[in-house]
Amino acid sequence: MIGASKRTSAQELAAATFRLREIGIAAALGLAIVFFSIRASHFLTVGNWQNILQNVSIVVVVAVGEMVVVLTRNIDLSVGSIVGLSAYLTAATFVHHHGYPILFVALIAVGIGVGLGLVNGLLVAVGRIPSIIATLATLAIYRGIDVQITGGENITAYQLPNRFLKLASTKPAGVPTLAWIALAVALLGAAVLRWAPWARDFYAIGSNPEAARFAGIPTTRRLITAFVISGGLAGLGGFLFAARFPTVDAVAAKGFELDVITAVVIGGVNVFGGSGSVLGVVLGALFVATIQDGFLLLRISEFWRLFFNGFAIVVAVTLNALLTRRLQDALRRRKADVLEARHREAEA
Amino acid sequence: MSQAARRLLARWESILVLAIIGAGIWSTTLSPFFLKRGNLLDLVTPYVFIGLMAFGLTFVVIAGEIDISVVSMLAVSVVCFAQIFDAGVNVWLAGLAALAVATALGLGNGVLVGLLNLPSLAITLGTLAAYGGLAFVVLGGEGVASFPNGYTQIGGGYLWRNQLPVALLVLLGFALLLGLLLHATRFGRYVFTIGSNREAARFSGVPVARIRVSVFALSGLMAGIGGVVYVGYFGSARADAGTGSLLDVVTAVVLGGVDIFGGAGSMLGVLLALILVAELRNGMQLANIAGETQDIVIGALLLAAIVAGNLLRAAQADGALSGRLRPRRREVVEHEAADSALPPSLET
Numbered sequence: 001m002i003g004a005s006k007r008t009s010a011q012e013l014a015a016a017t018f019r020l021r022e023i024g025i026a027a028a029l030g031l032a033i034v035f036f037s038i039r040a041s042h043f044l045t046v047g048n049w050q051n052i053l054q055n056v057s058i059v060v061v062v063a064v065g066e067m068v069v070v071l072t073r074n075i076d077l078s079v080g081s082i083v084g085l086s087a088y089l090t091a092a093t094f095v096h097h098h099g100y101p102i103l104f105v106a107l108i109a110v111g112i113g114v115g116l117g118l119v120n121g122l123l124v125a126v127g128r129i130p131s132i133i134a135t136l137a138t139l140a141i142y143r144g145i146d147v148q149i150t151g152g153e154n155i156t157a158y159q160l161p162n163r164f165l166k167l168a169s170t171k172p173a174g175v176p177t178l179a180w181i182a183l184a185v186a187l188l189g190a191a192v193l194r195w196a197p198w199a200r201d202f203y204a205i206g207s208n209p210e211a212a213r214f215a216g217i218p219t220t221r222r223l224i225t226a227f228v229i230s231g232g233l234a235g236l237g238g239f240l241f242a243a244r245f246p247t248v249d250a251v252a253a254k255g256f257e258l259d260v261i262t263a264v265v266i267g268g269v270n271v272f273g274g275s276g277s278v279l280g281v282v283l284g285a286l287f288v289a290t291i292q293d294g295f296l297l298l299r300i301s302e303f304w305r306l307f308f309n310g311f312a313i314v315v316a317v318t319l320n321a322l323l324t325r326r327l328q329d330a331l332r333r334r335k336a337d338v339l340e341a342r343h344r345e346a347e348a
Numbered sequence: 349m350s351q352a353a354r355r356l357l358a359r360w361e362s363i364l365v366l367a368i369i370g371a372g373i374w375s376t377t378l379s380p381f382f383l384k385r386g387n388l389l390d391l392v393t394p395y396v397f398i399g400l401m402a403f404g405l406t407f408v409v410i411a412g413e414i415d416i417s418v419v420s421m422l423a424v425s426v427v428c429f430a431q432i433f434d435a436g437v438n439v440w441l442a443g444l445a446a447l448a449v450a451t452a453l454g455l456g457n458g459v460l461v462g463l464l465n466l467p468s469l470a471i472t473l474g475t476l477a478a479y480g481g482l483a484f485v486v487l488g489g490e491g492v493a494s495f496p497n498g499y500t501q502i503g504g505g506y507l508w509r510n511q512l513p514v515a516l517l518v519l520l521g522f523a524l525l526l527g528l529l530l531h532a533t534r535f536g537r538y539v540f541t542i543g544s545n546r547e548a549a550r551f552s553g554v555p556v557a558r559i560r561v562s563v564f565a566l567s568g569l570m571a572g573i574g575g576v577v578y579v580g581y582f583g584s585a586r587a588d589a590g591t592g593s594l595l596d597v598v599t600a601v602v603l604g605g606v607d608i609f610g611g612a613g614s615m616l617g618v619l620l621a622l623i624l625v626a627e628l629r630n631g632m633q634l635a636n637i638a639g640e641t642q643d644i645v646i647g648a649l650l651l652a653a654i655v656a657g658n659l660l661r662a663a664q665a666d667g668a669l670s671g672r673l674r675p676r677r678r679e680v681v682e683h684e685a686a687d688s689a690l691p692p693s694l695e696t
Contacts, residue, residue: 137650147641303481
């Protein structure tokens with residue numbers, strides 16, 4: 001009896017800790033908003049927030065995929081290059097086939113991302129290459145392919161059909177279309193990660209790869225799936241990127257992976273794998289975009305933003321690790337207490 | 349390092365030598381000037397700063413960690429050097445100050461990873477961005493290019509009939525020095541011990557925390573020296589110095605036979621791998637292949653090196669223990685996984 005009640009409270013403790021992360025990032029976001037509202041006069045306008053939402057949308061779409069990879073205790077550095085390649089191919093498809101339906105081209109973009117993600121997954125899961133090295137290599141390789149394909153040319157907005165560009169300019173119900181798409185991806189991602197049994201495996205693999213394997217989870221297949229999801233969403237991100245920034249060249253989205261990883265890490269996804277929520281990632285992405293926008297309004301150099309992003313990663317990782325350690329200690333102490341109580345009971 | 353690992357490395361180094369000869373023959377077919385003594389001696393000069401970073405990173409990887417912030421520490425060293433020199437300080441003193449700054453940045457990584465036990469992958473990804481931003485903040489977008497001749501000799505000068513590059517001597521000197529530090533001192537043995545089994549190292553009295561902090565500080569110092577040589581070679585300082593050289597640095601280390609999971613590697617291998625990378629890039633330039641396309645080849649080489657290493661090690665383990673149970677090295681890794689940087693690759 002005691003054991004059962006203790007176990008629920010241990011679970012509650014863990015849940016409370018995870019909620020604390022989301023509250024922490026929400027508080028940081030709130031602080032940033034208050035700060036910029038006071039300092040920058042245009043910050044609290046509808047137009048500015050629509051701008052922020054447009055910027056955050058693409059980061060959210062790609063970050064949900066990145067989060068899945070990080071959950072399995074891996075990382076995908078190649079997403080920036082996948083976004084760039086997919087953005088160029090999306091734009092090129094529209095240039096050569098003006099009449100293709102938007103949805104069809106979006107599927108092509110996702111397909112490209114899936115293919116590139118599959119390569120990452122095979123390298124990591126089958127080739128047993130540490131993900132940081134594998135995706136550092138494919139980061140360079142995919143960008144190289146991008147340069148090969150573009151051949152130094154770029155595609156401008158004039159060459160693209162209007163119905164495609166409208167994706168980034170229309171605002172149903174005052175909210176940009178891009179943000180609606182990002183919201184759909186986030187909700188779908190959250191639902192899948194919450195309820196789909198195969199998606200729960202990502203958490204299991206990240207918490208303890210060995211245990212997950214012994215529990216009969218097909219870790220190789222799941223790991224490949226994680227990279228395929230990351231690649232596919234980066235492909236979709238590239239499609240949206242081309243709509244938002246319609247002048248596409250070979251350096252499009254260079255360094256974008258840093259924004260994505262910052263969003264994921266400060267969104268409270270544990271870099272040791274095994275825990276993290278889509279809500280946290282969305283808050284993290286909002287934080288990154290708010291800082292970017294605020295710095296721009298205050299005319300603070302882009303370089304400070306780079307510094308700030310990196311600094312935020314370090315702080316978030318440190319806090320998260322300390323928090324996780326406290327939680328593990330608390331759980332261990334609880335378990336010891338339960339055992340001791342049981343022991344006394346038996347003696348009495 | 350075990351006897352078996354040492355034998356494997358020796359075989360790996362012979363393969364590298366063969367590859368260097370092969371790439372040399374390929375280069376000769378591209379240009380008859382390749383085999384000129386001047387060209388051969390000058391082959392590695394543009395890559396000396398990459399080699400110096402790779403030497404520092406070698407210690408970190410053998411200790412079972414990773415440091416991808418080296419390129420940003422190099423950039424900070426370059427801009428600090430330029431700013432301090434610009435302020436009227438003697439050029440050599442400015443160089444020393446730059447080294448001190450870079451070492452301090454490496455020490456920062458070391459404290460976070462070695463003392464707080466945070467994952468080096470996430471931490472150095474954060475400091476890659478933070479230090480990179482810092483470099484821009486220090487120097488801004490402009491460049492400094494008025495260094496005295498006596499100084500630029502370090503990177504771009506020649507001795508002996510004006511053919512022997514000083515930078516080559518610097519590279520070989522550090523290869524020898526760090527090779528001795530790694531292979532012939534107690535410090536080096538500790539680095540190997542920690543990399544092959546951190547828990548066992550702690551139980552046998554190795555000052556694990558201190559050594560782990562030291563390897564990151566050493567990595568910072570080497571990046572700093574790389575920065576000083578960089579300014580010498582290019583004769584100018586810019587905040588984006590070293591950007592894009594991370595792929596080459598990591599490739600030199602991994603292609604050099606350093607076990608990406610820690611515990612094995614040699615300085616000679618890294619030097620040979622650097623020569624191979626320099627030769628390949630030189631050859632591709634002769635063949636008029638663009639930089640980003642070259643990255644495809646180097647990236648593929650990096651991936652191939654790890655897969656080949658994995659296969660070789662597996663074959664060796666099979667050969668040595670045929671019919672018996674294979675050693676579960678994975679278990680050791682698992683114990684550390686909670687606070688280790690490189691996620692252990694998942695078994696099928």
